[in-house]
Amino acid sequence: MTTSEDSNEARTGERITDAEHAVMEVLWDRPRQTAAEVCEDVCAARGWSLATVKTLLSRLVQKGAVAAEPDGRRFLYSPLIAREDYVGGESRRLVDRLFGGSAASLVAHLAESEALTANDLDEIEALLKELRA
Amino acid sequence: MTTSEDSNEARTGERITDAEHAVMEVLWDRPRQTAAEVCEDVCAARGWSLATVKTLLSRLVQKGAVAAEPDGRRFLYSPLIAREDYVGGESRRLVDRLFGGSAASLVAHLAESEALTANDLDEIEALLKELRA
DNA sequence: TCACGGCGATTACAGATGTAAACCTTGCGC
């Protein structure tokens, strides 16, 4: 395959689903949380029950995306894959699927569809300068 | 909500899946094709059978994403949603989900992760200039 | 006219996903 990456989910093979991703975000925000703690962060927002969070955490552990560190009789969960990597993978997927692999095309599209505010443009421009430096 | 769009799948409500998307691409490339014609374009590439294409076309029609114009005893299928809109919707979803809605963040990420080649940077810069003009 | 081939519609079916209840084990408080 074209993606020579070996740092993200490509390694686990298993993809992280939408629901699972919500859990990952919580763990990325703060690692080493219990299922209950994670629930506190997402259950309300997504209308989930603690049971759902437990299931998702299990699946993530199975997928090798999350580590379960024993802490007494329970576990402290932490992400095993970096957010950077996940985000990178997802971004690349989108670019590959919809823009023929050209990231520039994506940016072009965002710009043309006015998804970019003047502010965004400024930021990007600044970024470019930085990258060029 | 932030998405004021009313032109794409938001209207249909139903999301277009990956497999369906492959079919859409063919139709965007050339509208008014029969199932068999579509198959010619994708079956080989995806290892599908004609039956699969038929199913996907049906689902797309149900979802209101594709129009089936009667032509004798068969149908000529055409996209009902513009590629622009689909691409825009998907892009926005990604940006919302992974970059807190900031397209600039996405660009920043692409840049930092070296997903952008020097060439890309040039293109983007040119684009910016144009947009500013 | 009659079987056959082309085509949409119906049905199938396994695996992934979202969402959760039920169950089981074990330390803790009474």
Added chain:
DNA sequence: GCGCAAGGTTTACATCTGTAATCGCCGTGA
């Protein structure tokens, strides 16, 4: 010592997705 609460594990189950096979209709060529 014992039942309860907390936490993980197992089971459940409806949908959605991917991928087809099968059914039924009908126009066409023999």
